[in-house]
Amino acid sequence: MPKISIVSRKDSFRRAGYKFGKEPVILDTADLDEKQAALLKNEPLLIVQEVKEEEAPKTSPSKTAKGGNATKPPTTTKADPKTK
Template structure:
């Protein structure tokens, strides 16, 4: 006898994240950027010796890549 498409397939539930990973995923992701000199501009932002915090949600993928590739900038990712 042929199977029909009316049969329900079992649904899979996604694996639960460990509590620390779940908390980490809820944190806002940022780039903290400093420049090796004052008045340096890249990706539409100005940078200097003081750290500039940019939310990843405010940046395009191209801007993130541009900032990370720039040798005049020190870029680190943080979650808060």
């Protein structure tokens, strides 16, 4: 199945239910409906390129890009004041 690489011209940009940034997001075109594909390809703030299968990474970041942050902030724990 054909894949596309998408990079945003802005630091963070959402379109068609996905979040994009300066790092490429690889999407399988089979995961997109016609409306999503048209929105992504016609959006001037996105750079969309077809990716050859051998160039695509083994794991697709599309699951983390879909509808949320690609990365989660680190969790912090509060120190117990009794242990000082």
